[in-house]
Amino acid sequence: MNTLLLKELEQAAGKNYVFTSSIDRELYSYDATKERRVPEAVVRAVDAGQIARVLALCSRHGIPVTPRGAGTGLSGGSLPMCGGVVLDCSGMNKILELSPQHMVAVVQPGVVNGALQQEAARYGLFFPPDPASLDMSTLGGNVAENAGGPRAVKYGVMRDYVLGLKVVLADGRIMDTGGRTIKNVAGYDLTRLFVGSEGTLGVIVEATLRLFPIPEHKAAINGFFSSARAAALAVQRILTSGIRPAALEFLDNSTLKAVSRMGLHVPQGAQAFLLVDVDGPEEVTIRHLERIRSLMMDHEDRALQTHASASPEEYEEVWKIRRSVGPAVHSLGSGCIAEDIVVPLGSIAAMVERTAEIASTSGLYICCYGHSGDGNLHVNIVYDKERQDQAKHAWDTAAMIFDAAIALQGSISGEHGIGMIKLGFLARGIDPVALDVMQRIRRLLDPAGILNPCKALPEPEAGMIPGDAP
Amino acid sequence: MNRPHHSASTDTEKRSTFDQEVLAASHRCALCGTCQKECPVYGARRREGLSARGRLRLLTARFEGYLDKNTEKALAEAADQCMLCGRCSKNCPNDVPGMETFKAARAFFAETGVSAGMLSPRRLLLARMLPSPRLFRAMLALCRSGKPLLDQLLTRFSGLSMLLPLLAGAEKLPPVASHAALFDVPDEVAGPAGAPRVALFSGCLGTWMRPGLLRATIRSLSRRFTVSIPKLQGCCGLPALSGGFPQAATLLMERNIEALMAARADLIVTPCASCAHTLAHETPGRVSPAMAEKAALLAPKVRELSLLMAEEPGLCLPAGKNGSPVFVHVPCHLSVSFGVSCAPGDVLRRAGIDTFTDGGEQCCGGGALVPQLNPGLSTDVFQRARAAFNRSGAAIVATECSGCFIQWTRCLPTARVLHPVELLFAERS
Ligand SMILES: Cc1cc2nc3c(=O)[nH]c(=O)nc-3n(C[C@H](O)[C@H](O)[C@H](O)COP(=O)(O)OP(=O)(O)OC[C@H]3O[C@@H](n4cnc5c(N)ncnc54)[C@H](O)[C@@H]3O)c2cc1C
Ligand code: SF4
Ligand code: SF4
Numbered sequence: 001m002n003t004l005l006l007k008e009l010e011q012a013a014g015k016n017y018v019f020t021s022s023i024d025r026e027l028y029s030y031d032a033t034k035e036r037r038v039p040e041a042v043v044r045a046v047d048a049g050q051i052a053r054v055l056a057l058c059s060r061h062g063i064p065v066t067p068r069g070a071g072t073g074l075s076g077g078s079l080p081m082c083g084g085v086v087l088d089c090s091g092m093n094k095i096l097e098l099s100p101q102h103m104v105a106v107v108q109p110g111v112v113n114g115a116l117q118q119e120a121a122r123y124g125l126f127f128p129p130d131p132a133s134l135d136m137s138t139l140g141g142n143v144a145e146n147a148g149g150p151r152a153v154k155y156g157v158m159r160d161y162v163l164g165l166k167v168v169l170a171d172g173r174i175m176d177t178g179g180r181t182i183k184n185v186a187g188y189d190l191t192r193l194f195v196g197s198e199g200t201l202g203v204i205v206e207a208t209l210r211l212f213p214i215p216e217h218k219a220a221i222n223g224f225f226s227s228a229r230a231a232a233l234a235v236q237r238i239l240t241s242g243i244r245p246a247a248l249e250f251l252d253n254s255t256l257k258a259v260s261r262m263g264l265h266v267p268q269g270a271q272a273f274l275l276v277d278v279d280g281p282e283e284v285t286i287r288h289l290e291r292i293r294s295l296m297m298d299h300e301d302r303a304l305q306t307h308a309s310a311s312p313e314e315y316e317e318v319w320k321i322r323r324s325v326g327p328a329v330h331s332l333g334s335g336c337i338a339e340d341i342v343v344p345l346g347s348i349a350a351m352v353e354r355t356a357e358i359a360s361t362s363g364l365y366i367c368c369y370g371h372s373g374d375g376n377l378h379v380n381i382v383y384d385k386e387r388q389d390q391a392k393h394a395w396d397t398a399a400m401i402f403d404a405a406i407a408l409q410g411s412i413s414g415e416h417g418i419g420m421i422k423l424g425f426l427a428r429g430i431d432p433v434a435l436d437v438m439q440r441i442r443r444l445l446d447p448a449g450i451l452n453p454c455k456a457l458p459e460p461e462a463g464m465i466p467g468d469a470p
Numbered sequence: 471m472n473r474p475h476h477s478a479s480t481d482t483e484k485r486s487t488f489d490q491e492v493l494a495a496s497h498r499c500a501l502c503g504t505c506q507k508e509c510p511v512y513g514a515r516r517r518e519g520l521s522a523r524g525r526l527r528l529l530t531a532r533f534e535g536y537l538d539k540n541t542e543k544a545l546a547e548a549a550d551q552c553m554l555c556g557r558c559s560k561n562c563p564n565d566v567p568g569m570e571t572f573k574a575a576r577a578f579f580a581e582t583g584v585s586a587g588m589l590s591p592r593r594l595l596l597a598r599m600l601p602s603p604r605l606f607r608a609m610l611a612l613c614r615s616g617k618p619l620l621d622q623l624l625t626r627f628s629g630l631s632m633l634l635p636l637l638a639g640a641e642k643l644p645p646v647a648s649h650a651a652l653f654d655v656p657d658e659v660a661g662p663a664g665a666p667r668v669a670l671f672s673g674c675l676g677t678w679m680r681p682g683l684l685r686a687t688i689r690s691l692s693r694r695f696t697v698s699i700p701k702l703q704g705c706c707g708l709p710a711l712s713g714g715f716p717q718a719a720t721l722l723m724e725r726n727i728e729a730l731m732a733a734r735a736d737l738i739v740t741p742c743a744s745c746a747h748t749l750a751h752e753t754p755g756r757v758s759p760a761m762a763e764k765a766a767l768l769a770p771k772v773r774e775l776s777l778l779m780a781e782e783p784g785l786c787l788p789a790g791k792n793g794s795p796v797f798v799h800v801p802c803h804l805s806v807s808f809g810v811s812c813a814p815g816d817v818l819r820r821a822g823i824d825t826f827t828d829g830g831e832q833c834c835g836g837g838a839l840v841p842q843l844n845p846g847l848s849t850d851v852f853q854r855a856r857a858a859f860n861r862s863g864a865a866i867v868a869t870e871c872s873g874c875f876i877q878w879t880r881c882l883p884t885a886r887v888l889h890p891v892e893l894l895f896a897e898r899s
Contacts, residue, residue, distance in 0.1 A: 021541075022541060023519070023548075024519070026527065038536075330563075
């Protein structure tokens with residue numbers, strides 16, 4: 001970035017909020033993908049007006065702007081692939097309003113999900129979307145990625161809880177979408193358009209979010225199975241039993257092996273693991289837990305053993321294996337492609353089996369685990385980062401996994417987003433007409449192409465969009 | 471004579487051990503950001519460079535050659551912007567030793583900085599106060615033969631002489647005595663017949679600033695124990711360690727081991743959480759091999775006084791009705807280092823005192839020389855502690871760490887700051 005431009009940027013953003021030292025740029029060059037792209041400048045976002053000035057300037061000069069929350073993304077969404085500016089939104093972290101009466105919260109984008117949970121709990125409320133990163137990821141990042149967590153099976157994901165947004169558009173205009181009502185059909189649903197837009201359509205500067213009353217009671221049960229198929233069948237039985245679990249998590253054999261390497265006990269012969277969480281009035285959770293136990297045990301493909309929680313301590317104990325998966329998988333190898341495909345509920349067993357086949361023919365160590373209650377499976381392909389050939393082989397294998405998910409009418413990403421990591425794979429899993437419409441929307445909202453370029457959608461072929469030079 | 475470092479190895483060798491440490495940590499790090507969760511400095515300002523992830527990334531980038539050449543000073547400052555509270559290491563799902571790496575970074579930059587002429591005047595000042603081993607050993611040999619010299623030595627190398635000179639608001643603290651209060655109490659105070667023996671490790675506050683704390687501690691302990699007060703003890707070494715002078719810290723630690731071994735006690739009790747942390751967790755791995763075995767024997771015997779009072783109700787007196795409630799600030803060196811967050815509040819409540827406690831979740835910004843090296847950051851961290859205190863409506867703060875005492879006293883002059891034992895064994899004037 002030349003000095004003249006930098007001066008203008010400082011004028012737009014405020015001198016104290018622009019950083020260009022090699023140290024400051026390095027600090028905003030990564031996220032949880034462990035990839036590295038160094039921006040030319042970092043701008044610390046402080047309010048909508050400042051962001052509007054910065055975007056208008058960058059639009060004029062064609063400088064890329066990459067919004068960033070906490071940088072916990074798993075698809076490289078906050079990496080400045082084309083250089084330019086990283087816009088750090090983490091400092092805009094005020095909860096502007098929490099209304100127990102309307103059961104909504106109005107937040108700035110840098111508020112950490114867990115901080116909202118804490119504040120809401122003071123009023124007996126909670127915010128259902130619960131990505132595992134909730135203690136560090138920001139609500140702006142959660143909206144932009146349409147994040148979800150284990151509770152999605154019962155409560156849904158971010159898009160189900162965003163009632164309204166304030167967004168700064170690429171040209172510097174500030175737009176309000178939606179409102180604070182549960183129902184609202186006045187005009188197109190622009191709010192939803194921005195949920196999951198990965199920082200490519202505008203910068204979120206405020207979000208109005210829906211809150212729920214905290215369930216009276218929680219309980220959990222886990223079970224070990226002798227095959228992935230047996231576990232997948234139990235998932236089917238539970239999901240069709242009339243009970244809506246608050247979480248339904250699955251671990252395959254390779255994941256269990258990784259977990260047992262961390263010193264956690266896995267019984268002999270266990271090839272798969274399920275964790276089921278229920279919430280509601282205590283008498284109901286007790287009844288549901290018992291019914292789920294019987295759905296796991298009283299069948300031909302019965303669980304080897306189950307363990308249900310009877311106290312808060314035991315509840316944590318029942319969850320322990322599931323919670324240890326992240327570090328267990330991370331410790332397996334220097335490189336890991338962490339995919340998060342999603343398939344329809346009835347195809348979970350088929351997807352797990354297909355993954356096992358792909359693993360055995362590829363010779364790579366592949367862990368498959370995740371949110372079986374909503375069909376979202378994390379497929380982690382472990383490889384040696386130092387070996388170029390292995391990296392390529394791992395990505396080829398990932399492509400096979402994506403194809404398998406698509407063949408089962410699923411999608412290549414359930415919650416982590418496309419970012420730059422999966423950019424090359426998007427076209428195979430999406431209707432070409434839909435892709436064209438998306439590209440046109442993007443071009444309409446960001447004609448200069450400054451917002452998070454090289455991400456989320458592949459570039460349209462030259463000449464395909466009216467007004468573009470052929 | 472004041473140059474505190476005496477290792478024979480060259481800078482290049484040191485660099486490579488330090489870089490190895492950084493790379494090992496960085497290799498484990500998944501860049502997941504979990505360490506931001508409870509980090510007091512990141513929480514206060516929400517800058518990536520203040521989190522363990524960011525700092526570790528910078529040290530790695532330095533090794534990889536990604537940073538400009540003139541960044542060493544800024545990196546040294548980054549290492550100084552860590553409270554060394556240990557929350558990142560405790561919370562990391564991948565066992566990345568963040569705090570330990572930043573402690574090593576302080577030592578590395580202190581050392582290479584000296585030779586590169588980079589050392590800030592503030593750091594030089596710190597270095598001046600630390601013992602030169604030759605002088606220190608000579609004085610120690612001399613003073614074993616007589617009290618006055620020992621008193622002088624203790625005072626010359628007290629932790630307070632490192633902590634106070636650079637501290638804004640130090641005038642709000644009680645004056646520092648020119649002689650150690652340890653010499654005003656007997657070598658031993660007998661407990662009930664057949665009582666077990668404890669060695670009292672006084673800590674800098676009791677020895678120089680708040681003799682009342684020392685006396686209250688003895689009164690409490692002697693209800694159940696025979697209390698030995700070894701006179702050869704001195705600073706626990708933590709300020710030197712935080713300042714980036716591990717060799718100097720080792721000297722202090724070794725002297726303390728000698729003193730405490732001689733007491734032949736069943737327990738070692740200190741009214742300071744940071745001293746307890748240093749004796750139990752830092753000392754065994756930092757003393758010479760000849761001393762390591764003794765240090766390992768002593769470590770499991772170490773108790774911070776509040777914890778012991780929680781275990782041994784007999785150490786406490788009922789306090790009588792207390793006007794306003796007491797705000798209990800649990801130091802990081804209790805909550806993170808020992809995993810204890812309820813004991814201090816429990817002790818006071820049991821004695822009939824109304825309490826609010828921060829449960830050890832709120833660092834006050836008083837540790838790791840941050841108030842001295844980066845006063846603005848320390849103040850920012852303190853804001854949240856202050857807010858919690860204000861919400862409680864209390865007028866008294868109870869806390870059991872020298873650093874926390876100094877921080878609360880200088881930042882909140884309207885409140886009285888006391889150790890729980892002083893609330894229970896108040897000296898009536
Ligand atoms: C250990 C771990 C566990 C995880 N578990 C889950 C999980 O269970 N479920 C899940 O869905 N994800 C999970 N993630 C992924 C990640 O935490 C989420 O994608 C999260 O929503 C990212 O939030 P962030 O604040 O870190 O955003 P960043 O990573 O900084 O950015 C993510 C994207 O959001 C955009 N963005 C950020 N702020 C704004 C804004 N104000 N306006 C517009 N765009 C913006 C960025 O440009 C980028 O494209 C996990 C990550 C880790 C490291
Ligand atoms: S929590 Fe641990 S692994 Fe995660 S970023 Fe921090 S140091 Fe790295
Ligand atoms: S030791 Fe404490 S202050 Fe330092 S980085 Fe870790 S959590 Fe933050």
